[in-house]
Amino acid sequence: MKKTLTLFAILSFLFVNAQSDEGTIYLKDSTEIKGLIKIKTFGGVKFKNTIDSEATNYDHKQITGFDTGGEKYRYINNQEGFPPILLKEKLKGKISLYSNEVYNPGHTIPNGFAGGGTGMTFGGGSATIYHILVKDKLIRVGTKIKKKHLEILKDCTSLIEKIENKDLKKSDVYAIINYYNNSCD
Numbered sequence: 001m002k003k004t005l006t007l008f009a010i011l012s013f014l015f016v017n018a019q020s021d022e023g024t025i026y027l028k029d030s031t032e033i034k035g036l037i038k039i040k041t042f043g044g045v046k047f048k049n050t051i052d053s054e055a056t057n058y059d060h061k062q063i064t065g066f067d068t069g070g071e072k073y074r075y076i077n078n079q080e081g082f083p084p085i086l087l088k089e090k091l092k093g094k095i096s097l098y099s100n101e102v103y104n105p106g107h108t109i110p111n112g113f114a115g116g117g118t119g120m121t122f123g124g125g126s127a128t129i130y131h132i133l134v135k136d137k138l139i140r141v142g143t144k145i146k147k148k149h150l151e152i153l154k155d156c157t158s159l160i161e162k163i164e165n166k167d168l169k170k171s172d173v174y175a176i177i178n179y180y181n182n183s184c185d
Helices: 002-017 147-153 157-164 173-183
Strands: 021-027 032-039 045-048 056-058 063-068 071-076 085-091 095-104 107-109 120-122 125-134 137-142
Touching: 032 063, 085 173, 095 173, 125 147, 137 147, 147 157, 157 173
Parallel strands: none
Antiparallel strands: 021 032, 021 063, 032 045, 045 056, 063 071, 071 085, 085 095, 095 125, 107 120, 125 137
């Protein structure tokens, strides 16, 4: 019974991951193509014009990004000499906001503290890591705005006051960048 359940779980996972979503790919020559997009685990996408057509693989060498599942994904240059990284575009403006999800499986202590069983896991979970694009420079923010990032925003005194008065928390990265883009000159 256990083997059957395990096999069913694996097949269900593969079936769910095999699905493609409708979307648009943005080629480097500024043209767009619409069809079915599947994000590949280790970078890039598989694209099909229709469900029955043959898949074509694309990555940062051919495309600038794609939209699928209600999200916008863009390749952003991070460091000179390294390939661009794929990030979700959250806001576009004077300061653009991007994010990616990271997963930490945690740390396992074999046999736990009692010396029996299969072990104990500590930590782990997922988090949204934010990046801001300022004057074509990508800056990793992390999970919240830090003092060094406030220097970038210091020309907007009303925003700095809202953060200092705790009307906006430093973890409200989306709200902070949105306020900056819409309320500051």
